[in-house]
Amino acid sequence: MKDFFDARPAAAxxxxxxxxxxxxVVAEGLHDVAQASLNGLTLGTVYxxxxxxxxxxxxxLRLVNFAHGDFLAFGAYIAYLVNVTWGLPxxxxxxxxxxxxxxxxxxxxxLMWGPMREKGAGWLQLLLMTIGLAFVIRSAxxxxxxxxxxxxxxxxTDSVEFLGLRIGQTELMVVVVGIxxxxxxxxxxxxxxxxxxxxxxxxxxxxxxxxxIDTRRVILYTWLFAGALAGLAGVLSGALTxxxxxxxxxxxxxxxxxxxxxxxxNPFGALSAGLxxxxxxxxxxxxxxxxxxxxxGFLALIIALVIRPQGIFGQARTT
Amino acid sequence: MxxxxxxxxxxxxxxxxxxxxxxxGIRAVDGAGFEVATGSxxxxxxxxxxxxxxxxxxxxGFQRVDRGSVRLAGEEVLNLPAYAIARxxxxxxxxxxxxxxxxxxxDNMMLxxxxxxxxxxxxxxxxxxxxxxxxxxxxxQAMEVLEFFHLAEHADAYAGTLSGGQRKLLELARALxxxxxxLLLDEPMAGINPSLGRRLLEYLQRLRAExxxxxxxxxxxxxxxMNHSDLxxxxxxxxxxxxGAPQAVREDPAVIDxxxxxxx
Amino acid sequence: MSVSALPLAVTFExxxxxxxxxxxLVVAGIYAVVTLGLQLNVGFxxxxxxxxxxxxxxxxxxxxxxxxxxGLSFWLALPIAVLVTMGxxxxxxxxxxxxRGDYFAIVTLAMAEVxxxxxxxxxxxxxxNKGLYCEFEGVNQTCFDxxxxxxxxxxxxxFESFWxxxxxxxxxxxxxxxxxAIGVVALTYLQGTPWGRVLRAVREDEDATRALxxxxxxxxxQSLMISALLGALAGFFLALFLxxxxxxDYEPIVTFFxxxxxxxxxxxxxxxxxxxxxxxxTLLEGTRFVELPISEEKTAALRFAIVGAVLIGLMAFRPxxxxxxREEMVxxx
Numbered sequence: 001m002k003d004f005f006d007a008r009p010a011a012a013x014x015x016x017x018x019x020x021x022x023x024x025v026v027a028e029g030l031h032d033v034a035q036a037s038l039n040g041l042t043l044g045t046v047y048x049x050x051x052x053x054x055x056x057x058x059x060x061l062r063l064v065n066f067a068h069g070d071f072l073a074f075g076a077y078i079a080y081l082v083n084v085t086w087g088l089p090x091x092x093x094x095x096x097x098x099x100x101x102x103x104x105x106x107x108x109x110x111l112m113w114g115p116m117r118e119k120g121a122g123w124l125q126l127l128l129m130t131i132g133l134a135f136v137i138r139s140a141x142x143x144x145x146x147x148x149x150x151x152x153x154x155x156x157t158d159s160v161e162f163l164g165l166r167i168g169q170t171e172l173m174v175v176v177v178g179i180x181x182x183x184x185x186x187x188x189x190x191x192x193x194x195x196x197x198x199x200x201x202x203x204x205x206x207x208x209x210x211x212x213i214d215t216r217r218v219i220l221y222t223w224l225f226a227g228a229l230a231g232l233a234g235v236l237s238g239a240l241t242x243x244x245x246x247x248x249x250x251x252x253x254x255x256x257x258x259x260x261x262x263x264x265x266n267p268f269g270a271l272s273a274g275l276x277x278x279x280x281x282x283x284x285x286x287x288x289x290x291x292x293x294x295x296x297g298f299l300a301l302i303i304a305l306v307i308r309p310q311g312i313f314g315q316a317r318t319t
Numbered sequence: 320m321x322x323x324x325x326x327x328x329x330x331x332x333x334x335x336x337x338x339x340x341x342x343x344g345i346r347a348v349d350g351a352g353f354e355v356a357t358g359s360x361x362x363x364x365x366x367x368x369x370x371x372x373x374x375x376x377x378x379x380g381f382q383r384v385d386r387g388s389v390r391l392a393g394e395e396v397l398n399l400p401a402y403a404i405a406r407x408x409x410x411x412x413x414x415x416x417x418x419x420x421x422x423x424x425x426d427n428m429m430l431x432x433x434x435x436x437x438x439x440x441x442x443x444x445x446x447x448x449x450x451x452x453x454x455x456x457x458x459x460q461a462m463e464v465l466e467f468f469h470l471a472e473h474a475d476a477y478a479g480t481l482s483g484g485q486r487k488l489l490e491l492a493r494a495l496x497x498x499x500x501x502l503l504l505d506e507p508m509a510g511i512n513p514s515l516g517r518r519l520l521e522y523l524q525r526l527r528a529e530x531x532x533x534x535x536x537x538x539x540x541x542x543x544x545m546n547h548s549d550l551x552x553x554x555x556x557x558x559x560x561x562x563g564a565p566q567a568v569r570e571d572p573a574v575i576d577x578x579x580x581x582x583x
Numbered sequence: 584m585s586v587s588a589l590p591l592a593v594t595f596e597x598x599x600x601x602x603x604x605x606x607x608l609v610v611a612g613i614y615a616v617v618t619l620g621l622q623l624n625v626g627f628x629x630x631x632x633x634x635x636x637x638x639x640x641x642x643x644x645x646x647x648x649x650x651x652x653x654g655l656s657f658w659l660a661l662p663i664a665v666l667v668t669m670g671x672x673x674x675x676x677x678x679x680x681x682x683r684g685d686y687f688a689i690v691t692l693a694m695a696e697v698x699x700x701x702x703x704x705x706x707x708x709x710x711x712n713k714g715l716y717c718e719f720e721g722v723n724q725t726c727f728d729x730x731x732x733x734x735x736x737x738x739x740x741x742f743e744s745f746w747x748x749x750x751x752x753x754x755x756x757x758x759x760x761x762x763x764a765i766g767v768v769a770l771t772y773l774q775g776t777p778w779g780r781v782l783r784a785v786r787e788d789e790d791a792t793r794a795l796x797x798x799x800x801x802x803x804x805q806s807l808m809i810s811a812l813l814g815a816l817a818g819f820f821l822a823l824f825l826x827x828x829x830x831x832d833y834e835p836i837v838t839f840f841x842x843x844x845x846x847x848x849x850x851x852x853x854x855x856x857x858x859x860x861x862x863x864x865t866l867l868e869g870t871r872f873v874e875l876p877i878s879e880e881k882t883a884a885l886r887f888a889i890v891g892a893v894l895i896g897l898m899a900f901r902p903x904x905x906x907x908x909r910e911e912m913v914x915x916x
């Protein structure tokens with residue numbers, strides 16, 4: 001039985017998920033389950049966007065980037081600057097945020113990770129540096145914007161109804177934009193030359209080098225990619241909830257959960273796992289009180305890591 | 320460590336049968352098997368991709384396998400944790416030497432000794448004198464073994480400061496501290512100069528003659544295999560294709576085929 | 584006395600204020616205790632444990648719950664809470680110590696967060712966001728630190744015989760630093776034993792150690808459980824210092840700061856932990872000296888920036904910290 005699941009992990013996982021959803025539908029009714037799933041999708045979009053970039057960086061460079069959450073926060077606050085302080089429309093804020101965070105990612109690679117790799121730094125050294133970077137970004141956010149909760153200039157009251165389900169206008173925007181970008185990302189990673197190269201590097205950096213791929217360039221593009229997606233995820237998260245300095249850390253662990261569940265280095269896995277994680281977390285509110293949502297998410301991560309460290313879609317790797 | 324069962328000279332110490340390991344769709348090991356007689360020196364050879372490393376790791380507990388049997392002195396040890404297999408007297412070295420470099424040579428050696436009450440937390444706390452006593456014994460023994468390998472003068476140096484050849488000898492010396500019944504060497508000749516290689520083989524022959532240590536090794540160097548083994552086991556494509564005396568195996572058409580023919 | 588001709592007014596009063604130093608040394612001591620455990624794990628066993636804040640929380644909350652809700656005596660609650668925390672360490676170690684290094688780090692971080700979130704949400708048991716301090720039954724009030732307070736007051740009474748106005752934190756300060764001293768001595772002794780040798784071997788190369796017949800999982804578990812013990816002690820001290828148990832005091836920030844202490848002092852040596860803790864906290868609390876024309880909020884932001892800069896700077900330019908050896912920084916790669 002274990003062998004069956006080991007051989008078809010994705011099918012097994014979705015099978016289990018399907019059973020759980022079915023049980024919930026029977027217990028709570030289709031409407032509640034559908035509504036929770038829809039809410040989960042908005043949350044999952046943020047996770048998925050954050051996870052794709054993180055998984056590529058983790059997979060290619062073996063960098064456990066604890067600053068990634070604060071990249072999202074950075075994007076959110078840049079969007080605040082553009083959207084609220086300068087009064088420009090949200091679309092402009094998104095563009096600025098993505099560009100700024102992409103540059104932040106690039107800068108971190110040129111100034112920190114690249115030089116450290118050249119010195120032969122180990123993963124723990126780099127991890128501790130990412131924590132340091134996270135602190136620096138967070139302190140900058142606190143310095144300029146303080147601790148009070150801020151919101152983007154978005155519509156929080158209007159909602160749309162379809163098929164008996166209700167979704168806020170902002171939530172709808174998040175899902176639409178998020179899914180659109182995720183689809184585009186999926187296409188780029190799957191079909192473009194850059195995407196193929198990123199996946200090759202993720203499989204084996206040394207092999208890619210010997211194959212003649214300009215790994216330095218691919219790494220730089222990956223950082224731009226990861227930064228831009230993180231920035232977008234941050235803005236969308238800020239639009240969904242609000243802006244506070246802890247935003248970065250709050251999103252970090254669920255995003256790591258998606259990365260690990262999807263298999264490190266696997267962008268499609270991270271994408272799916274992010275969406276599924278969001279839905280599962282929201283579905284849990286049907287069974288436990290909403291305040292336990294996040295705990296549930298972390299427990300899922302722990303259980304997944306213990307049962308199948310390589311994730312649902314990953315290949316077993318010893319190092 | 321358990322007392323080694325009294326094995327008649329020539330009786331099989333290790334029996335490997337029908338081991339199968341799949342990685343995804345590929346059968347890295349496909350029903351391999353052979354026997355190692357007590358007190359003998361056996362070589363495991365085969366072209367690249369034959370599955371030697373996987374089988375070697377499987378026997379020593381570093382790789383779980385799907386099926387098969389590995390019996391050490393009659394006791395089944397398949398899929399036991401690596402440390403449990405080592406404790407039963409089957410000790411391996413590594414192809415890329417794993418000398419514990421940030422530790423002194425003497426520490427490397429003393430670490431390996433079996434039955435150390437000082438290593439167990441409870442014994443350490445409740446029987447400190449027994450722990451200290453054993454520690455003294457182990458140190459003396461370690462120095463003796465280091466003498467045998469002409470490494471005694473480096474006892475207090477960090478293992479990382481030794482030359483590559485010296486570290487290889489250290490790994491062997493360390494393995495001997497465990498009082499093994501069966502010593503498994505993973506490509507002992509890899510990456511060392513011929514004179515050191517000769518010394519190593521001398522040590523191994525002495526061990527066999529003086530202490531009755533059984534030795535199984537994986538090797539690519541044919542000259543070594545021809546001159547320093549009682550039995551040769553040949554693998555190709557995950558299976559054992561020939562077992563016999565070195566001369567016989569060298570002339571076996573199946574073996575020649577595997578090396579020159581289809582195999583990688 | 585203050586130099587106010589400069590735009591940055593630097594007051595030196597704080598340097599000589601006993602109250603200030605007591606506060607710094609208490610917090611530094613708490614961090615020293617928790618980081619001693621971290622040193623055992625990371626510096627000597629090679630396991631990257633990001634869950635120390637979780638151990639502190641389990642220890643602190645178990646103690647408070649046992650006193651306030653089970654009505655146990657404080658002195659009985661302490662050892663039981665230690666055992667609970669060690670049991671928790673065993674529970675999370677068993678399934679996760681066989682994972683590779685970075686996975687283990689993430690699992691322990693997630694575990695610590697689960698603990699904190701449970702503390703925040705299991706209101707009936709833990710007081711949720713109100714935290715735990717005292718229980719009221721009519722006119723009777725029990726606080727978890729009642730027993731400690733009476734001990735502390737007796738000690739202060741004793742000090743009054745030769746010091747007219749003894750610093751109220753002094754008893755706690757003494758207990759904490761005696762614990763640190765015992766911890767350093769005990770751990771240093773353990774390192775020199777055959778047991779300690781196996782730990783170092785596990786850190787150096789786990790496969791080689793397994794090949795020599797050592798059950799490395801067992802050793803890693805023991806290391807984790809000792810670290811849990813120290814975390815529990817640190818949790819007690821924190822609770823006594825703050826006179827409250829609250830989920831906000833066990834955020835991952837605490838673990839990250841402990842890592843800052845660890846690498847400042849340098850890996851694989853225990854005295855470095857002591858020096859690192861005192862240095863780092865003097866530096867952090869020292870931001871109060873400098874009266875910048877900025878708000879309280881910004882001072883808090885400054886602390887983050889300082890720790891962040893310390894982490895980045897050390898890793899980039901001096902990964903061995905103050906007392907570590909350069910070779911020791913090579914970690915299970």
